[in-house]
Amino acid sequence: MSMTRRSFLQRTALSGLTIGAAITGTKRAAQAADMSEPLTTVIDLNKCNGCPDLDTPRCVAACRNKNNERFPQPIKPIQDYWPQTKHEDWSEKQNLTNRLTPYNWTYVQHITVEHNGKKQNLHIPRRCMHCNSATCADLCPFGVIDQTAKGPVVINTGACFGGAKCRDVCPWHIPQRQAGVGIYLDIAPTYAGGGVMYKCDLCADLLEKGQEPACVSACPTGALMIGPRRKMEAYADKWRADNNGYIYGRDENGGTSTFYLSKVPFGKINEALLNQEIDEKPGRPAMPPGIDNPLHSTDGAVKSMLVAPFAGLAAAGISAYKIMTKGEKENENSEA
Amino acid sequence: MKILRHNQIIRFIHWSTALSIFILLFSGFGQMPIYKRYFVDTLPGLSWSSNYWVTLNIHYYAAVVLIFSSIYYVTYMIMSKNREILPQKGDFKESLQIFASLVGLAEEPPSGKYLAEQRLAFSLTAFTTLVLILTGLIKVYKNIPGVNLSAEVVFWTAQIHNLFTVIMLLNIIAHLGAFLLRPNWPLVPSMFSGYINADYIKHRHQKWWQELTGNLYFADIDESPEGVVGSDLDTDTLAGENAAPEAAAANENEYPGNQQLDLGDENSIN
Numbered sequence: 001m002s003m004t005r006r007s008f009l010q011r012t013a014l015s016g017l018t019i020g021a022a023i024t025g026t027k028r029a030a031q032a033a034d035m036s037e038p039l040t041t042v043i044d045l046n047k048c049n050g051c052p053d054l055d056t057p058r059c060v061a062a063c064r065n066k067n068n069e070r071f072p073q074p075i076k077p078i079q080d081y082w083p084q085t086k087h088e089d090w091s092e093k094q095n096l097t098n099r100l101t102p103y104n105w106t107y108v109q110h111i112t113v114e115h116n117g118k119k120q121n122l123h124i125p126r127r128c129m130h131c132n133s134a135t136c137a138d139l140c141p142f143g144v145i146d147q148t149a150k151g152p153v154v155i156n157t158g159a160c161f162g163g164a165k166c167r168d169v170c171p172w173h174i175p176q177r178q179a180g181v182g183i184y185l186d187i188a189p190t191y192a193g194g195g196v197m198y199k200c201d202l203c204a205d206l207l208e209k210g211q212e213p214a215c216v217s218a219c220p221t222g223a224l225m226i227g228p229r230r231k232m233e234a235y236a237d238k239w240r241a242d243n244n245g246y247i248y249g250r251d252e253n254g255g256t257s258t259f260y261l262s263k264v265p266f267g268k269i270n271e272a273l274l275n276q277e278i279d280e281k282p283g284r285p286a287m288p289p290g291i292d293n294p295l296h297s298t299d300g301a302v303k304s305m306l307v308a309p310f311a312g313l314a315a316a317g318i319s320a321y322k323i324m325t326k327g328e329k330e331n332e333n334s335e336a
Numbered sequence: 337m338k339i340l341r342h343n344q345i346i347r348f349i350h351w352s353t354a355l356s357i358f359i360l361l362f363s364g365f366g367q368m369p370i371y372k373r374y375f376v377d378t379l380p381g382l383s384w385s386s387n388y389w390v391t392l393n394i395h396y397y398a399a400v401v402l403i404f405s406s407i408y409y410v411t412y413m414i415m416s417k418n419r420e421i422l423p424q425k426g427d428f429k430e431s432l433q434i435f436a437s438l439v440g441l442a443e444e445p446p447s448g449k450y451l452a453e454q455r456l457a458f459s460l461t462a463f464t465t466l467v468l469i470l471t472g473l474i475k476v477y478k479n480i481p482g483v484n485l486s487a488e489v490v491f492w493t494a495q496i497h498n499l500f501t502v503i504m505l506l507n508i509i510a511h512l513g514a515f516l517l518r519p520n521w522p523l524v525p526s527m528f529s530g531y532i533n534a535d536y537i538k539h540r541h542q543k544w545w546q547e548l549t550g551n552l553y554f555a556d557i558d559e560s561p562e563g564v565v566g567s568d569l570d571t572d573t574l575a576g577e578n579a580a581p582e583a584a585a586a587n588e589n590e591y592p593g594n595q596q597l598d599l600g601d602e603n604s605i606n
Contacts, residue, residue, distance in 0.1 A: 074446065305403060
C-alpha cells in the first residue's frame, strides 16, 4: 500500500518536474521550490485533442476520481426553494461529463470554428479560472470562499449556504449547486439557503504538497501545464509572440490563474460556443473576451468612503464654529 | 410654549443616518440572494434589486453617507460637549423602572433631556453602527482588486457584519416600536420640527426642565431675548416670549431649593 502510494507520489512529482523543466528549462530543484509561489495553469488548445479514443477525457476522469469522496450526498426528499417551485438536484445525473455539475468539476467543450479559411475542431477543457481577484470570493455573503496563497479559489463546502450568488457574480457562472446538502438544512431549509456550491479547487491539497492537480497529471498531450505565475506569464507571452496567437484569461475579470492559448481568436471561439455549446441550463460557460472585473465599478464609491470621514470632520467644524460664535454671545449674556 | 429639543444639526444627522441605514439595510439584504428568490425584483420599479452590482454600489454610497454623518456626529458631540445622550450609572435600573411605569407598576423616575432607556438604546445603536462600519470597511478593503485577506478574517468579518445587521434591524424595530406607546408620542414631532411641548418636559423630563429653568434664571433672559427665542441652531433654550416668567415660576414652585445644576449647555464650546 505504502509502496503504491509512494510510487504514485514520485510519478506525479516527476511528471510535474518534467513539464516544468520543459517549459522553463530550469532544474528540478528550482521547479520544486517554485511550487510554493502563486501558480498559474496554461491550457494549450493546440495540444488538447479531447481524448478522442475515450468516452471521458482523461482530465475529466482524473478529476472525478480524485474528488469522488467530496461529491455531495443529499438527504432526500429535497425541498423546493420556497416560494419558488424548483430546486437544483444533480444527484440523479452524477454520470454527466458534458457540463459542469456538483458532480463534475471540469469538462471538455467541443466546437468547430472557421479561421483563415480553414475549419477546425477545438477541444476546450473548462473549469474554474481561479481569478486573481475572485468576484465569487469577494462577494460571498458568508465569506466562505477563500483565495489561497498559491492561487486556487476554494469554497468551504462545510459553511456554504448555497445561495448561488458566487455563480451569479462569476463571469463564467462556474460554481454549481446541489440542494439537500449543507448547513442550510440545520437552520431554515424552507426559507433560506439552497444547498452547497461545488467547483474545481485546482486540487489545492495536492498543490500544498508540491504536487500537480489531477487533471494536469492525467493529460496525455501536455495541453495542461502548471507553474509559477511569472514563469507561466513569460511562457504564454513568448508563445503568443512566436505563434501570432491569442491568450484568454490573462486579463479577463482582472486577471486569472488560467491562461488558454489559441491560434484562433477567442471572439470566434466564444461565438462558436454560444452557437454550438451553450444551453439554457448552468454549467456550460462561454468565453467572452475582455470582460472587466465588475468590482472596478466600485472605485468611485471606495474613494468617496476615504473622503467621507474628513467631510464629517469638516462639517462638524463648521457647525461648531457657527455655534461658537453664537455661544460667545450667549456667554456674554449669561455674564450680564 | 415649545422648547427646542433637537437643533438643526442633530436633526440633519439623525435623518441622514436614518436614510443611509435604511438604504444600507435594503441593499445589504440584496447582497443575500433573496430578492430574486422572493420575487422582490418583480415588483414595479425594483427590477434592479436582484442585480448584485447595482445593490453593491448603492450599499457603498449609502455607507459613504453613514460614515460622514457618524463622524460628523461624534465630532460635533465632542466639540459641543453635548453629552446628555451618553449612558450614565444606574441607567439600566432606571430603564426597568420606566418600563414598569408604562404598565402602571411604578412611578416614572424624573429624567434629564433623555430617558435612561433612550440613553441605553442610543449606546447600543451607536455601538452597532460602529461595528457595522468597521467590519464593512474591512469588507470594502477586501473587495479592492488585488487585496487578499486570510480566510479567517474574511469569514469572521462576514459573520460579525451579518450578525450586527440583525442587531441593527432589531434596534430599529425597537426604536420605531417605542412610538407605539402613547407616552412617547410627543417625542415624534421633535425630530421633525426640533421643538417639543414644554408641558411634556415638565411632566416627564423634570431634571431637564430644572436645568432649563435654572439656566434661564441665571441667564436673566429679559435682557437678552435673542438668546432664548430659539434660532434654529440653539438647543436647550426656550422659545416664546413668555418663557422667562413662567419658567422662573415653575422653577420656584416645583423645585424649591434651586439646586446647583449641571447646565450641560450644548451650545457652549470651550
